[in-house]
Amino acid sequence: AVVKYDWNVDYMFGAPDCVEKLILAVNGQYPSPTIRAVEGDTVVVKITNHIPTESVVFHWHGMHQRGTPYFDGAAYVSQCPINPGEIFTYKFKVDRAGTYFYHGHFGMQRSGGLYGSLIVDLPASKKEPFAYDGEHSILLNDWWHKSIYEQELGLNSVPFRFVGEPQSLLIEGRGKYNCSLYPATVPPTPGCLTCNATSPKCAPHVIPVTPGKTYRLRIASVASLSSLNFILEGHKMTVVQADGRYIKPFDVYNLDVYSGQTYDVLFTADQDASKNYWAAINVRGRNPKTPTGLAVLQYLPNEATLLPTTPAPVSPIWNDTATSISLAKQILAKVGYEAAPPKKSHRTIVILGTQNNINGNLKWALNNISYVHNPTPVIAALKYNIKGAIDSTPPPDYPVQDYNIFVPPKPSLSANYGSPLYVFKRGSVVDVIVQNSNTLTPNNSEIHPWHLHGHDFWVLGYGQGMYDSTKDAASFNLIDPPVRNTAAVFPYGWVALRFVADNPGAWPFHCHIEPHFHMGMGTVFAEGIHNLPKLPSQTLGCGLTKGLHR
Numbered sequence: 001a002v003v004k005y006d007w008n009v010d011y012m013f014g015a016p017d018c019v020e021k022l023i024l025a026v027n028g029q030y031p032s033p034t035i036r037a038v039e040g041d042t043v044v045v046k047i048t049n050h051i052p053t054e055s056v057v058f059h060w061h062g063m064h065q066r067g068t069p070y071f072d073g074a075a076y077v078s079q080c081p082i083n084p085g086e087i088f089t090y091k092f093k094v095d096r097a098g099t100y101f102y103h104g105h106f107g108m109q110r111s112g113g114l115y116g117s118l119i120v121d122l123p124a125s126k127k128e129p130f131a132y133d134g135e136h137s138i139l140l141n142d143w144w145h146k147s148i149y150e151q152e153l154g155l156n157s158v159p160f161r162f163v164g165e166p167q168s169l170l171i172e173g174r175g176k177y178n179c180s181l182y183p184a185t186v187p188p189t190p191g192c193l194t195c196n197a198t199s200p201k202c203a204p205h206v207i208p209v210t211p212g213k214t215y216r217l218r219i220a221s222v223a224s225l226s227s228l229n230f231i232l233e234g235h236k237m238t239v240v241q242a243d244g245r246y247i248k249p250f251d252v253y254n255l256d257v258y259s260g261q262t263y264d265v266l267f268t269a270d271q272d273a274s275k276n277y278w279a280a281i282n283v284r285g286r287n288p289k290t291p292t293g294l295a296v297l298q299y300l301p302n303e304a305t306l307l308p309t310t311p312a313p314v315s316p317i318w319n320d321t322a323t324s325i326s327l328a329k330q331i332l333a334k335v336g337y338e339a340a341p342p343k344k345s346h347r348t349i350v351i352l353g354t355q356n357n358i359n360g361n362l363k364w365a366l367n368n369i370s371y372v373h374n375p376t377p378v379i380a381a382l383k384y385n386i387k388g389a390i391d392s393t394p395p396p397d398y399p400v401q402d403y404n405i406f407v408p409p410k411p412s413l414s415a416n417y418g419s420p421l422y423v424f425k426r427g428s429v430v431d432v433i434v435q436n437s438n439t440l441t442p443n444n445s446e447i448h449p450w451h452l453h454g455h456d457f458w459v460l461g462y463g464q465g466m467y468d469s470t471k472d473a474a475s476f477n478l479i480d481p482p483v484r485n486t487a488a489v490f491p492y493g494w495v496a497l498r499f500v501a502d503n504p505g506a507w508p509f510h511c512h513i514e515p516h517f518h519m520g521m522g523t524v525f526a527e528g529i530h531n532l533p534k535l536p537s538q539t540l541g542c543g544l545t546k547g548l549h550r
């Protein structure tokens with residue numbers, strides 16, 4: 001079937017956490033409307049850009065866009081941004097059932113509130129290998145009161161001004177600034193979260209459940225910066241899917257969700273039915289300055305306004321990386337549902353991510369190149385062989401020799417700006433090792449969730465320290481590695497990913513932390529471009545594609 005949406009995009013006034021600011025919205029809704037379709041359907045989204053002074057694009061995170069790479073929605077990689085006043089129609093197949101989301105992918109528009117759920121159901125002829133009575137979407141985000149313009153300008157300024165830690169954490173676009181500013185160990189201030197009557201717009205999100213029933217939560221993180229830990233107070237959760245792919249089920253009481261990832265979990269409403277409970281998120285991986293984000297798990301027929309009297313749930317301490325790593329290693333593919341990876345790869349690239357000072361600007365770089373967009377979309381530059389449109393020097397497959405990841409980068413190894421493009425042989429098997437390092441601050445290394453467009457990859461393993469090709473490859477899990485589109489690299493560690501370059505197009509591979517990608521922490525992979533048909537004219541018109549769109 002064909003599922004059609006007609007969207008008007010503009011800013012609106014909103015108060016997701018009870019503090020008013022400008023939010024990017026679709027049809028006056030925040031979060032943007034949910035897309036729901038059946039596996040194999042074609043989704044058509046007609047976008048009209050009503051933002052007076054800003055272009056826009058939409059990325060359908062987790063959709064593979066086979067045959068339609070120009071509708072992947074990455075500004076200046078797969079298309080020209082949609083100018084104010086313009087109409088653009090995305091048309092793509094939803095190829096796999098599961099929990100996904102979409103978001104703006106131009107500047108920092110995701111941080112500005114431009115995101116929504118994308119749920120793909122199984123056709124009636126297929127059955128999930130698990131049962132449940134109902135389901136709820138749980139979109140997680142962190143939230144700033146400064147506009148994305150102010151945030152972007154700060155990141156590009158000398159001296160550098162970081163966006164800082166978020167003011168609030170949001171569940172389904174709802175949070176509570178100040179009202180939830182109480183220590184996690186004491187009950188909420190009386191009156192907190194009860195301003196429903198006076199300001200219904202900032203009431204907490206409510207998850208209604210019938211006692212005794214089992215629910216599927218479709219958890220997704222679009223967080224700008226934070227690694228989040230999700231808790232359903234007093235309830236065990238069974239994790240059954242990650243990024244829309246089946247995993248070997250395992251039980252948890254709290255779950256780390258990195259930006260760009262989704263998890264499907266099952267839980268049974270089997271606690272004392274006279275009470276309601278907290279659904280909560282806390283920051284992990286960064287020293288948190290933001291209070292717990294809270295929603296209400298409502299046991300029907302209790303009122304939604306019956307607030308738990310218990311303190312906000314507490315997550316493992318932010319710098320307990322060992323717990324995060326052991327959770328990540330527990331995530332394995334469900335055998336019989338996901339194919340094992342090819343036994344060997346044709347090419348391995350090792351991408352060292354570093355924080356650098358380039359002429360006073362604080363940036364992130366990959367193998368010493370900090371990504372900057374060219375005004376000509378990469379896909380068009382390759383397809384039409386447009387001279388001078390992109391950087392034709394291949395980026396290095398390996399970091400510089402003997403790089404010490406345990407100390408800040410030496411000033412003598414200063415990075416440069418560029419637009420690296422890795423071109424793979426169509427159909428080849430590629431290993432990407434993402435290597436983490438010390439930032440410019442001594443004794444500091446941060447988590448980065450890496451997301452690949454157009455493909456899922458096998459997560460072959462995680463390691464600590466500098467990746468050593470002579471021995472670490474022997475430790476790869478080639479039996480049941482999970483298949484996903486986003487995987488975290490932990491502080492001072494590496495993560496090994498394998499994928500098949502079988503989807504003609506140009507695909508960003510980047511850190512899903514919004515300020516980090518903005519600061520250059522990304523690159524582009526491409527394969528089989530010459531196999532593509534003519535690019536749709538609506539995707540062209542900018543940079544050196546002027547005239548090509550006629």
Ligand SMILES: O=C1O[C@H]([C@@H](O)CO)C(O)=C1O
Pocket residue numbers: 162355362439440441446515516519
């Ligand atoms: O990109 C970042 O910059 C700051 C800090 O490293 C410099 O201010 C931070 O915490 C980031 O994640």
